[in-house]
Amino acid sequence: MVTSQPHLYSFPDTETLAKQLRPYVLRCQNAALARHNTFRVAVSGGSLPVVLAKALLADSNGSPEDTPQFSKWNIFFADERAVPLDDKDSNYLLLKDELLSKIPAELGAPTIHPIDEKHVRDGDTQALADVYQEDLMRSFAAKESVKLPVFDLILLGCGPDGHTCSLFPGHELLREKDAWVAAETESPKPPPKRITLTLPVVTSALNIAFVATGGGKKEILKAIFDNEEGHSLPSALVNQGAGEKVSWFTDHPAVEGIAFPRRGSL
Numbered sequence: 001m002v003t004s005q006p007h008l009y010s011f012p013d014t015e016t017l018a019k020q021l022r023p024y025v026l027r028c029q030n031a032a033l034a035r036h037n038t039f040r041v042a043v044s045g046g047s048l049p050v051v052l053a054k055a056l057l058a059d060s061n062g063s064p065e066d067t068p069q070f071s072k073w074n075i076f077f078a079d080e081r082a083v084p085l086d087d088k089d090s091n092y093l094l095l096k097d098e099l100l101s102k103i104p105a106e107l108g109a110p111t112i113h114p115i116d117e118k119h120v121r122d123g124d125t126q127a128l129a130d131v132y133q134e135d136l137m138r139s140f141a142a143k144e145s146v147k148l149p150v151f152d153l154i155l156l157g158c159g160p161d162g163h164t165c166s167l168f169p170g171h172e173l174l175r176e177k178d179a180w181v182a183a184e185t186e187s188p189k190p191p192p193k194r195i196t197l198t199l200p201v202v203t204s205a206l207n208i209a210f211v212a213t214g215g216g217k218k219e220i221l222k223a224i225f226d227n228e229e230g231h232s233l234p235s236a237l238v239n240q241g242a243g244e245k246v247s248w249f250t251d252h253p254a255v256e257g258i259a260f261p262r263r264g265s266l
């Protein structure tokens with residue numbers, strides 16, 4: 001557990017949120033490119049790909065700092081449903097439809113790391129997770145001493161029950177210490193079979209951003225930020241494990257009535 005606090009930002013609407021998310025993501029990109037000439041990012045499903053597309057496909061001011069260099073991006077999935085890549089439930093398909101297919105050619109094409117459909121077809125969700133972990137190992141563990149992958153940025157959503165990735169409240173997966181990627185076969189939210197990054201991988205990232213909008217998130221965000229009882233929720237565990245590395249991008253309806261201090265700009 002770290003003692004520093006997450007950053008909570010709140011904006012009037014999703015448009016304004018997306019305008020602020022852009023420089024945040026690009027700062028993460030630019031720092032990563034300066035460090036190791038590649039930007040390793042993990043993304044979630046839900047409403048995130050739409051907001052991310054709004055942020056990243058907006059016109060650049062022309063400066064190198066404000067330009068997504070997609071050819072240097074390696075995009076992984078924070079969680080993925082065990083379905084074919086062309087299934088309507090696939091997070092890959094969602095990201096493809098909302099963002100990847102709309103990237104102008106001059107910005108370059110990112111390297112995408114989708115799940116291996118072979119283990120979707122044979123129904124072996126543990127093998128699906130293991131193969132995805134091997135993909136991460138190839139990308140991150142150049143040295144054998146690497147215990148956990150360190151993403152430059154992980155972009156997350158927060159469900160109305162406080163879940164994030166496919167880490168659900170009270171689930172034994174929250175205690176996983178060793179695996180980088182875990183299989184979930186009885187998700188309380190359909191579809192039941194999924195794979196997910198584990199909590200230690202999420203909290204090891206250099207930057208972690210949640211995007212949570214709408215009045216439907218008000219109760220759960222209050223529990224996460226203000227209430228002792230909410231502290232064991234998966235999204236709260238990310239706050240506790242990563243502290244100031246975490247930034248929450250919310251809109252005003254999502255944080256109405258929350259006492260935790262929030263800011264209107266980065």
Ligand SMILES: O=C(O)[C@H](O)[C@@H](O)[C@H](O)[C@H](O)COP(=O)(O)O
Binds near residue numbers: 156
């Ligand atoms: O796999 C899933 O079931 C979804 O991807 C889910 O985890 C989503 O990210 C959150 O429920 C937040 O959803 P919203 O961003 O739509 O609020």
